[in-house]
Amino acid sequence: MTRALATIDRAAFAHNLARVKTLAPGRQVFAAIKADGYGHGAVTAAHALADAAGFAVSSLEEALQLRWAGIRQTVVTLSQPLDDEACALAAEHAITPVVFEDAQLPALARHRGPVLRVWVKIDSGMHRLGFSADKAAAIEQRLAAIEAVEQIGWMTHLGCADDVEHPLTRQQLACFAAATDGRSGRQSIANSAGILAWPDSHADTVRPGIMLYGSSPMLDQSAADYDLRPVMHLTAPLISRRRLAGGEPIGYGASWFTPEAMDVGVIGIGYGDGYPRHVPNGTPVLINGRIAPLVGRVSMDMITVDLRDVPDAAVGDRATLWGPGLPADDVAKAAETIAYELFCRLTQRVRFEVI
Numbered sequence: 001m002t003r004a005l006a007t008i009d010r011a012a013f014a015h016n017l018a019r020v021k022t023l024a025p026g027r028q029v030f031a032a033i034k035a036d037g038y039g040h041g042a043v044t045a046a047h048a049l050a051d052a053a054g055f056a057v058s059s060l061e062e063a064l065q066l067r068w069a070g071i072r073q074t075v076v077t078l079s080q081p082l083d084d085e086a087c088a089l090a091a092e093h094a095i096t097p098v099v100f101e102d103a104q105l106p107a108l109a110r111h112r113g114p115v116l117r118v119w120v121k122i123d124s125g126m127h128r129l130g131f132s133a134d135k136a137a138a139i140e141q142r143l144a145a146i147e148a149v150e151q152i153g154w155m156t157h158l159g160c161a162d163d164v165e166h167p168l169t170r171q172q173l174a175c176f177a178a179a180t181d182g183r184s185g186r187q188s189i190a191n192s193a194g195i196l197a198w199p200d201s202h203a204d205t206v207r208p209g210i211m212l213y214g215s216s217p218m219l220d221q222s223a224a225d226y227d228l229r230p231v232m233h234l235t236a237p238l239i240s241r242r243r244l245a246g247g248e249p250i251g252y253g254a255s256w257f258t259p260e261a262m263d264v265g266v267i268g269i270g271y272g273d274g275y276p277r278h279v280p281n282g283t284p285v286l287i288n289g290r291i292a293p294l295v296g297r298v299s300m301d302m303i304t305v306d307l308r309d310v311p312d313a314a315v316g317d318r319a320t321l322w323g324p325g326l327p328a329d330d331v332a333k334a335a336e337t338i339a340y341e342l343f344c345r346l347t348q349r350v351r352f353e354v355i
């Protein structure tokens with residue numbers, strides 16, 4: 001019997017991409033599939049999202065993985081440092097780097113050979129990557145002077161778009177508008193939160209990530225509120241079920257005691273599979289359509305759950321750790337993290353299946 005299994009639903013990917021296109025009509029979509037498609041498999045994601053105009057990854061390595069898999073759409077590297085070799089490889093494989101830093105310019109200036117297309121990133125207020133708005137004209141001129149480099153567009157990234165009350169987003173939109181005013185080229189601002197909550201950020205190219213995987217980036221709205229469907233279904237089998245007397249400790253550290261005589265289940269997944277170790281008692285696990293709250297500490301290969309509300313759970317039944325019926329966002333909240341991290345940190349031990 002398969003232990004931890006992540007089932008990736010291609011139809012859910014397609015549905016979520018269709019939602020992006022409905023919410024940001026007519027915009028070019030670059031799907032963010034960095035970090036191995038947010039842990040879902042980058043090549044799987046690229047095939048399932050074939051209707052996207054392009055893909056955004058972090059590095060040249062991630063971009064080349066897509067090219068070697070035969071992906072032909074635009075592939076943008078969001079945070080690839082550029083030296084001579086990187087420029088040559090990117091140009092050879094028609095990969096589009098983002099230029100975000102002065103230190104990238106000397107290699108671009110030395111580049112010869114196939115034309116290298118680039119986007120330029122403006123730091124509109126998040127202060128992570130990008131040129132400050134007052135440098136836009138200078139960087140545009142410097143790139144225009146390099147024959148083998150062509151600037152395609154301008155982009156920026158929103159730091160607080162998940163919070164509809166946050167004033168930074170308006171400031172960032174204004175800053176980016178000022179930086180790009182009168183300049184030619186495409187423009188891209190919106191991540192998932194921008195697409196969902198900030199129509200003014202849609203510009204002409206959107207860069208959705210987490211919403212394509214069926215999770216919500218917003219602080220106060222669920223994925224279901226936006227009609228997004230979970231792509232990953234993470235399951236593991238119930239490998240043991242036992243009745244314990246009241247007052248008995250469970251697991252390492254004896255951190256939880258049975259409040260009464262009760263049935264406890266053991267599920268074959270643990271932090272060795274990437275299930276978060278620090279989740280508290282009560283974190284939801286779904287078995288046969290009902291919640292079996294996690295009790296005791298997460299161990300490397302197993303978790304223990306309270307089966308009092310799931311009397312019919314039998315050894316061999318598969319529990320849902322997240323996926324349909326149990327949003328990854330709910331588990332992430334219990335783990336005091338975000339679904340992005342839950343997805344990305346699954347380990348090699350988890351088997352993947354694409355349906």
Ligand SMILES: Cc1ncc(COP(=O)(O)O)c(C=O)c1O
Nearest residue numbers: 032078157191192207208209210
């Ligand atoms: C530059 C950039 N654009 C777009 C995205 C996609 O963001 P999200 O997954 O929140 O939609 C990311 C992800 O972090 C990013 O770094």
